[in-house]
Amino acid sequence: MSESPTGNTAPVIAFDRVGKRFGATTALHETSLRIGEGEFFSLLGPSGCGKTTSLRLIAGFERPSTGRVLLDGVDVSGVPPYRRDVNTVFQQYALFPHLNVFDNVAFGLRSRKVPKVEVGRRVRELLEVVRLPDLAGRRPAQLSGGQQQRVALARALVNRPRALLLDEPLGALDLKLRESMQTELKRIQQELGTTFVYVTHDQAEALAMSDRIAVMDGGRVCQIGSPREVYDRPANRFVATFIGTSNLVATDGRLVAVRPERMSLQPVDADRSTGPGVEATVTSAAFLGAVVRCTCVTAEGTELLVDVDAAADTTLARPGGRVWVAWQAADAVALPHDDAAASAADRPETRSALGGVPA
Amino acid sequence: MTGSWGRRIVGLAALGGFVLLFAPIVVIVAFSFNEPAGRYNLVWQRFTMENWLHPFEREELTAAVLFSLRIAGAASLVAGVLGTLVALALVRHRFRGGALVDLLLVLPLTTPEIVMGSSLALLFLDLGVDRGPLTILLAHSMFCLSFVALTVKARLRGIDWTLEDAAMDLGAPPWRTFRTVTFPMVVPGVVAAMLLSFSLSMDDVIITFFVSGDGDANFPKYVYGSFQRELAPQVHVLSTALLVLSLGLLALSVVWQRRRATLSPGRV
Numbered sequence: 001m002s003e004s005p006t007g008n009t010a011p012v013i014a015f016d017r018v019g020k021r022f023g024a025t026t027a028l029h030e031t032s033l034r035i036g037e038g039e040f041f042s043l044l045g046p047s048g049c050g051k052t053t054s055l056r057l058i059a060g061f062e063r064p065s066t067g068r069v070l071l072d073g074v075d076v077s078g079v080p081p082y083r084r085d086v087n088t089v090f091q092q093y094a095l096f097p098h099l100n101v102f103d104n105v106a107f108g109l110r111s112r113k114v115p116k117v118e119v120g121r122r123v124r125e126l127l128e129v130v131r132l133p134d135l136a137g138r139r140p141a142q143l144s145g146g147q148q149q150r151v152a153l154a155r156a157l158v159n160r161p162r163a164l165l166l167d168e169p170l171g172a173l174d175l176k177l178r179e180s181m182q183t184e185l186k187r188i189q190q191e192l193g194t195t196f197v198y199v200t201h202d203q204a205e206a207l208a209m210s211d212r213i214a215v216m217d218g219g220r221v222c223q224i225g226s227p228r229e230v231y232d233r234p235a236n237r238f239v240a241t242f243i244g245t246s247n248l249v250a251t252d253g254r255l256v257a258v259r260p261e262r263m264s265l266q267p268v269d270a271d272r273s274t275g276p277g278v279e280a281t282v283t284s285a286a287f288l289g290a291v292v293r294c295t296c297v298t299a300e301g302t303e304l305l306v307d308v309d310a311a312a313d314t315t316l317a318r319p320g321g322r323v324w325v326a327w328q329a330a331d332a333v334a335l336p337h338d339d340a341a342a343s344a345a346d347r348p349e350t351r352s353a354l355g356g357v358p359a
Numbered sequence: 360m361t362g363s364w365g366r367r368i369v370g371l372a373a374l375g376g377f378v379l380l381f382a383p384i385v386v387i388v389a390f391s392f393n394e395p396a397g398r399y400n401l402v403w404q405r406f407t408m409e410n411w412l413h414p415f416e417r418e419e420l421t422a423a424v425l426f427s428l429r430i431a432g433a434a435s436l437v438a439g440v441l442g443t444l445v446a447l448a449l450v451r452h453r454f455r456g457g458a459l460v461d462l463l464l465v466l467p468l469t470t471p472e473i474v475m476g477s478s479l480a481l482l483f484l485d486l487g488v489d490r491g492p493l494t495i496l497l498a499h500s501m502f503c504l505s506f507v508a509l510t511v512k513a514r515l516r517g518i519d520w521t522l523e524d525a526a527m528d529l530g531a532p533p534w535r536t537f538r539t540v541t542f543p544m545v546v547p548g549v550v551a552a553m554l555l556s557f558s559l560s561m562d563d564v565i566i567t568f569f570v571s572g573d574g575d576a577n578f579p580k581y582v583y584g585s586f587q588r589e590l591a592p593q594v595h596v597l598s599t600a601l602l603v604l605s606l607g608l609l610a611l612s613v614v615w616q617r618r619r620a621t622l623s624p625g626r627v
Contacts, residue, residue, distance in 0.1 A: 061524060081527040082536075094525040098543045107539075108529035159529065 010073050011036050012163050012195045013058055013086075018067035020053050027053040029220045030067060035163070035197060040189055042198045042206040045216035046242070051199045054216075055165050058197060060084045072162060082111070087156035088165040092172060093148045095140040101127070101151050102136040108159040126154040129188060146177050153188065163195040170205065182209055203243045207231065215239045237335050247304045248335070251276060255335045260305040262331035265294065265316040266324045277326035280304060285317045292317045296325055384602065391595035398589035410592040414600070417593050423581035424597055430492070430577060431560035434499035435507075439553040441500075442507025443545065449508075450515040467505040475502070476569030483570065491572040498570045499563060503556035507549070514548030551612035558605040 011034035020028040028050040035041045043051035056062040057069055060081035068075045076084055087108065095104050102123055109119045127133045130150035140148055149169060156164055169185075170178045186209055189196050200206050206213050207227040214224045215238070223235035234240035237248065240257035247258045268279065280296035291307040294317045298304065304325055308317045316323050390400055394407040415421045445464070449457055467475065479498050483490055522544065526536040564579040571577070576584060578601070582594055 059528060061528075080532075081524070082530045082532050088525070088528045090521055090525060092519070092521065094519065094521040096522060096525070096540060107526070107531070111526075111530035111535060155529070 011070075012039075012072060013197065014070040014073070015054075015057075016068040016070060018054075018057060018064045018069055020050075020057060020062060021065045026219050028057070031221050032067075033214060033221065033224060035195060038193050038195055040186070040196045040198065040209055040211045042200060042210040042213045043216060044200055044203060044206040044213050044243075046201055048218075049216040050219040051201075051216050052167060053219075055088075055167055055197060055199050058163070059086060059088050059165050085162045086165055087159050087161040088167065089149075089152045089156050089169045091167045091169070093140075093152040095148055095151055095155070097140055099139075100136065101132070101138050101140070101143070104140065104151055105155045105158050107155065112159070122158050123154075126158040129157070129191065130154045145173050146181065149173065149181060150184075153185075157188070157192065157194065161194065163197055164189075166196060166198045168200055169198075170200075170202075178205075185209065207243070215243065217242070233333055234335070240333065240335060245305055249278065249302065249304070249332075251278075251332075256332035257335055258327045258332050260293065260307040261291070263304065263306040263325055263327045265296075265306055265308055266326050267316065268322040268324050270324045270326070272324065275326055275328055276332065277324050278302075278304070280323060280325050282317065282319050282321045282323055284319050285314075296323065298325075387595050388599050388602070391592060391599045393592060393595075395592055398591075400590050400592045400595060410596045414593055414596045417591050419576075420578075420581060420585070420591065420593055420597065423576045423578045424601075426492075426575065427561055427578040430495055430499055431557045433496055434503050434560045435553045435556035437496070437500040438503030438507045438556050439549055442504045442552065443511050443549050445504070445508040446511035446515055447545070449512055451520075464505045464508050467502045468509070472563075472565040476566040479566065480569040489572065490570055492575055494570045494572075495567055495575065495577070498566050499560040502563075502566070503560055506556055506559060507552040510552040510555070511545070511548050514551075515545065518544050547615045551615050554608040554612040554615075558608055561601065561605065 013035040015031050015033045017030045017032055018028065019026070019030045031050075031054070043054055045051050053062060057064055058071075060076070060079060060083075064077055067077075069077050071084060071086065096107065099107070105123045105126060106119050109122060114122070123136070124133065127136060130153050132147060132150050132154070135143065135147065135151075140151065143151065149172075152169070166185075170181050173181060182205060185196075198206070198209065210227055212224060212226055213230050215222045215230055215235075217238045223230055223239050225233070230239055230243055234243065234246070234257060237255070237257070240246040240248070245260055247260065247263065249256055249258060265282070266277070278298050280298045282294050282296050284295045286293045287310065290310055292310050292314050294306045294308060296304045296306060306325055308314055390403070391410055392406050392408070393400055394404050394409060396402070396404055445460070448454070449460060476498075479494075480490070483494050488494060522540050523536055526540040527533075531539065562579055563577075564583065567577050567580055571580065578597070582598075585591070585594065
């Protein structure tokens with residue numbers, strides 16, 4: 001196991017067989033997970049996968065239908081949001097339009113009857129952290145999207161919560177700003193050492209920022225692991241295709257996933273005894289800068305994507321050519337066959353990984 | 360060119376329409392500056408400021424205006440509070456019969472006033488309630504309530520309710536959330552609706568006729584009644600003043616809405 005469990009450190013947040021139904025629909029199937037102190041933990045999946053429901057269960061906006069939500073080991077399943085020591089950064093920021101930046105950030109402290117002098121000091125301190133010290137008097141409508149985002153962060157973090165919950169916080173920003181905010185979020189998290197629970201549908205974002213990722217689909221957790229683990233060792237077909245690009249190949253009655261960059265093009269008469277491979281025809285080749293991405297089709301009609309290093313020999317990466325597509329057995333990840341219902345979390349070998357927290 | 364002829368006709372028609380709409384108002388404003396000969400201020404004599412310098416000459420008229428202002432103030436207050444609560448209930452909570460309440464709210468506004476007035480009069484007679492200021496207030500509050508509930512409801516639909524979640528997330532219990540977040544968001548819409556309710560109540564004649572006692576007259580009812588005996592220029596003066604007042608209220612409610620619009624956060 002590549003994860004090193006912290007052993008005696010109690011998790012900040014834990015789901016103990018938590019399930020959530022809305023009427024006839026199940027938003028979250030029974031899920032158990034543990035999020036450790038200071039961890040950057042992402043809930044990653046497509047819309048409707050249960051990630052936002054999970055976050056709302058932690059925040060207290062939803063009550064679990066089954067199971068228990070624990071904060072610092074205490075069952076908070078029935079505790080309302082205003083008595084939970086966690087704070088949320090909302091998708092559209094939800095800044096109070098009638099209050100200026102200072103009063104927005106001070107809102108939580110004033111709710112908790114923090115003395116006036118301390119309110120002023122802590123608000124200014126947090127505005128420094130998010131690098132907006134001069135905008136305290138502005139109204140939210142007078143701020144850019146990126147500035148609103150920072151105010152939302154400061155407003156949540158000023159309360160020094162046990163965990164900060166972020167619901168697709170970068171979704172409303174344009175690409176450039178999103179990338180710089182990713183770095184910024186990571187900096188703030190490390191500076192304050194706060195536990196972050198980050199909901200996103202953007203796999204690149206999750207890979208770049210997280211200590212661990214819970215990949216979700218259809219109200220279930222498919223896999224929990226470090227970015228490296230979920231990328232290199234996807235637990236099932238969904239994880240293999242949702243995170244990055246995977247070629248799914250059936251060989252020897254097994255279904256395996258191989259990344260395009262782990263496949264290579266070789267001459268059709270190459271030595272086939274060195275490892276697994278399949279004969280195919282190159283149908284198209286796209287120059288992407290660092291690599292040339294080739295689309296190949298096998299005799300059975302399976303489409304394979306192969307990345308060829310653009311700096312190396314690309315003579316085989318030409319449409320129409322017959323090639324031998326090869327890979328190393330070690331780079332092929334075996335996937336369970338009945339993917340539809342079986343999630344990796346149900347299998348014993350991954351279940352034990354659920355409790356793991358990186359050191 | 361047929362095009363330019365067409366445009367001229369449309370232009371003339373529009374002009375005619377405007378004359379039809381605004382001539383009565385122009386007449387009233389103009390005749391407030393007339394020095395009448397006799398008891399009826401109907402024929403233009405000469406310009407004077409006399410009427411405007413003595414607007415409260417007719418005590419009965421002044422009393423009627425004050426009566427109207429009091430009723431309108433009270434009715435818009437009652438309707439403002441109750442209507443807002445109805446709107447909040449309809450927008451924020453799903454409950455059995457919600458759709459029915461929606462329908463019932465529209466009824467007082469679509470029912471002909473004569474029907475509304477006569478059935479209210481019958482109701483009060485049946486119940487043995489003496490018709491007077493109280494019954495007028497009840498009737499006015501009723502149609503104003505519908506109006507407030509419907510307009511506030513429309514406003515509430517545009518509000519970002521995540522803000523309530525945000526307040527609770529930041530440790531504010533329900534009452535503090537309402538006081539510091541919900542109420543400030545809702546209040547501009549409520550004020551606008553109350554200002555319009557006020558003018559609705561000010562100029563109501565038909566329903567007031569049916570539900571008022573013999574002694575009490577609001578402004579419109581007094582004006583109508585006074586036609587029998589005289590038409591004092593003070594009627595024109597106070598009508599003009601009320602016109603300016605309601606235009607002012609309208610402008611105020613527009614300003615309120617603008618204010619609300621600039622307060623909503625910009626989306627990126």
